[in-house]
Amino acid sequence: MLIGEVARRSGVSARMLRHYDRLGLVQPNSRSSTGYREYSPEDVRRLFHVESLRSLGLSLHDVGRALDDPSFAASGLVDELAARAEERVARDTELLTRLRRVGSARPDDWDDVLGTVAMLGDLDSVSAGKRQSAALASVGDRPIPAEALAEAVLREPATNVAGALRWALAQSGGHAIAPLRRGLHSPDPDVRRRAVDTVVEIAHPDATDVLREALVHDDAQIRRVAALELAARGMTDAVPTLIEMVHDGANDVDAADALGLLGSDSSTVAALMDGLDDVAVRLRVTQALASIPGPAAVQALQGLTQDADRSVALTAEYILGRSE
Secondary structure (H helix, E strand, O other): OEHHHHHHHHOOOHHHHHHHHHHOOOOOOEEOOOOOEEOOHHHHHHHHHHHHHHOOOOOHHHHHHHHHOOOOOHHHHHHHHHHHHHHHHHHHHHHHHHHHHHHHOOOOOHHHHHHHHHHHHHHOOOOHHHHHHHHHHOOOOOOOOHHHHHHHHHHOOOHHHHHHHHHHHHOOOOOOHHHHHHHOOOOOHHHHHHHHHHHOOOOOHHHHHHHHHHOOOOOHHHHHHHHHHHHHOOOHHHHHHHHHHHHHOOOHHHHHHHHHHOOOOHHHHHHHOOOOOOHHHHHHHHHHHOOOOOHHHHHHHHHHOOOOOHHHHHHHHHHHHHHO
16 A cells, blocks of 8 residues: 555554654555555554554654564553553642632632632641631632632641631531541541541531431541531431440540430430440449430439449439439
């Protein structure tokens, strides 16, 4: 085939085919009677090999070595090309995220664009003061997108900066919930704690849903924080975790107060009184009953006045006497 037909069938321009010829990548040795290059089936096959290797990101120099040098190692170069591609994807992903965040701020002009870019940069600053200033300034004329604030709070080690970020996110409603939900499932326990500490400050139905999901989290600390906040929101879903906290002695005073906030319920008292073989557990339950109103709690305390352990019995008597 002549060069024009090869170009038409392969999709490789005649100019590129001549370039391949000069480099020695694809050199048709035959000539037509009129002196034009003539590609043999083997030349066409080599051309497709060249194009296939180029599609992987190989340079023309490396393509020639891959086709002609038997000692040229394929696996090492392919691994290197994959690593380069991953770096490009990471850079492009970072750029795309930044562009979307700037766009979500709805800039009116290039001054707004530059201002948003500067604030996003301050969130990544090594200076805690700059990070805090950016968080506080984000609730104003030039807001930082909630997702950027959420990702910043998940990685923020400084207590004062994290507090400013949580305050800013509390003003954003439910827009930051998705990254915070992801943060709850981070392998890093510090990230998980920052996520739940932030969610509890957001008064939004989506935040309440995330806290309900957190009640079955593998991390006990996440379950406990979620339960205390759900109780404050009047959600009875928290009761089993609160009872577990009293039994385990984990923030048991706060858990008892939270149970009291949810009001009197005979089933709650019955669950609280279940499995009291240990004296320390009975004592904590007795103290917790002081926070729970209603006849079921009174009846349970009356039974505990007969407890074999004197400290439990005396505590129950004291609580009943105080309530009279």
